[in-house]
Amino acid sequence: MTEPRTYETALGASSRETITLLGTDLARDVMGTVGFGELAFWLATQRRPTPGQVRVFEAVLAALADHGFTPTAIVTRLTYLSAPDSVQGALAAGLLGGGSRFLGVTEDCGRFLDDVLVAQDELPTDDAGWDALALTVVQREREAGRFVPGLGHHVHKDGDPRTPRLMQIAAEEDQVGPHLALFAAIGRVHAQVLGKTLPLNGAGVCGAALADLGLPLPLLRGFALLARTAGLIGQLAEELRHPVANDIFLSVDLNNRSVAPDPS
Numbered sequence: 001m002t003e004p005r006t007y008e009t010a011l012g013a014s015s016r017e018t019i020t021l022l023g024t025d026l027a028r029d030v031m032g033t034v035g036f037g038e039l040a041f042w043l044a045t046q047r048r049p050t051p052g053q054v055r056v057f058e059a060v061l062a063a064l065a066d067h068g069f070t071p072t073a074i075v076t077r078l079t080y081l082s083a084p085d086s087v088q089g090a091l092a093a094g095l096l097g098g099g100s101r102f103l104g105v106t107e108d109c110g111r112f113l114d115d116v117l118v119a120q121d122e123l124p125t126d127d128a129g130w131d132a133l134a135l136t137v138v139q140r141e142r143e144a145g146r147f148v149p150g151l152g153h154h155v156h157k158d159g160d161p162r163t164p165r166l167m168q169i170a171a172e173e174d175q176v177g178p179h180l181a182l183f184a185a186i187g188r189v190h191a192q193v194l195g196k197t198l199p200l201n202g203a204g205v206c207g208a209a210l211a212d213l214g215l216p217l218p219l220l221r222g223f224a225l226l227a228r229t230a231g232l233i234g235q236l237a238e239e240l241r242h243p244v245a246n247d248i249f250l251s252v253d254l255n256n257r258s259v260a261p262d263p264s
Contacts, residue, residue, distance in 0.1 A: 010046055022046065037061060040226060044215055052173030053213055059169045060206045063162045064106065064224050066231030072097040073235045074248060080236055081245035087236065094232045095225050103203065103228060107220035109150035110207030113179045114217055123178050127185070134185035138193045150183060150204015151190060162202030163187075170209055177212030180205070 012021050019026040022042055030039065037058035041049045049057065066073070076094035083089050098104055116137055117123065124130045141148050153160050167184065170176045187200040203224070210220050239245060 011043065022048075040223075041213075041215070044219060044223075049213075052175055055173050056166075056170050056175045056209055057213060057215075059166055060209055060223065061227040061230075063166060063202050063206055064103070064227035064231075066228070066234055070102055072102055072228060073232065076232045076235050077239050077245040078249060080239060081243075081249060090236060091229060091232050094235075095228065098221060098225050098228060103224040104221055105149055105201065105203035106207040106210070106224040107217070108207070109183070109204035110179065110211040110220045111217055112149045113182050113208055114211055116182060117178050124181075127188075130181050130185035131189050134182060135189045135192065137182075138186060138190045142193050148186060148190065150201055150207065151186065152198040153201040156199055156201065159199045160202045160205075163200045163205045166202070166205050166209055170212070175209070175212060179208040179211040183208040 072094040079093040080090035191197045
């Protein structure tokens with residue numbers, strides 16, 4: 001008789017008596033002992049983070065949880081208006097809007113910085129070296145007609161308050177690595193190339209910080225979505241208390257204007 005195939009996992013596994021998670025007993029060793037941020041990090045890396053890593057990681061989650069009436073928040077509220085029986089649909093609608101303009105910058109910036117770093121034979125050892133590398137990078141992107149991910153913000157034009165705070169927390173916890181060092185240098189030198197000063201945005205610094213924590217680059221957007229899930233739950237909770245979705249809907253529905261077709 002052929003033995004049944006087995007599937008190995010270091011994540012959740014259940015027997016009749018116990019649930020094992022990451023090599024520990026879930027009920028005895030995790031519940032009430034491990035915070036959710038620590039657990040999310042641990043699940044993604046299968047290594048338990050240090051307290052300093054947890055603090056930086058949870059600061060990133062807080063930074064990305066909610067940023068007002070963004071498209072992701074609006075579509076979540078409108079989907080709930082249309083289908084109040086489907087909370088999961090409303091949350092999914094908002095999460096599906098996490099792309100290159102909102103939330104996706106976290107992954108885009110982390111990957112961009114990492115691509116620069118892995119191409120270097122040696123990494124700089126001081127601010128002057130980082131500035132020189134950053135200047136080369138910004139010049140290259142400008143000549144290619146590309147934007148540098150994480151540079152600029154449509155609201156915080158004079159500086160994103162999340163950026164210096166996250167850098168401060170990372171420094172306090174000795175978690176500043178090459179990604180944050182390069183990102184900070186881009187902030188110092190880009191005006192020499194672009195002729196104007198742009199803020200380093202919060203999504204970008206979050207991507208740099210997550211990369212320095214050693215989290216998987218292909219999952220950086222996933223961590224942004226993890227954070228935004230909490231924010232979208234908050235949006236739905238506020239919608240229940242103080243609904244605005246119907247007003248948003250009616251502001252378009254009652255003010256549309258019929259025009260002739262505009263064929264392309």
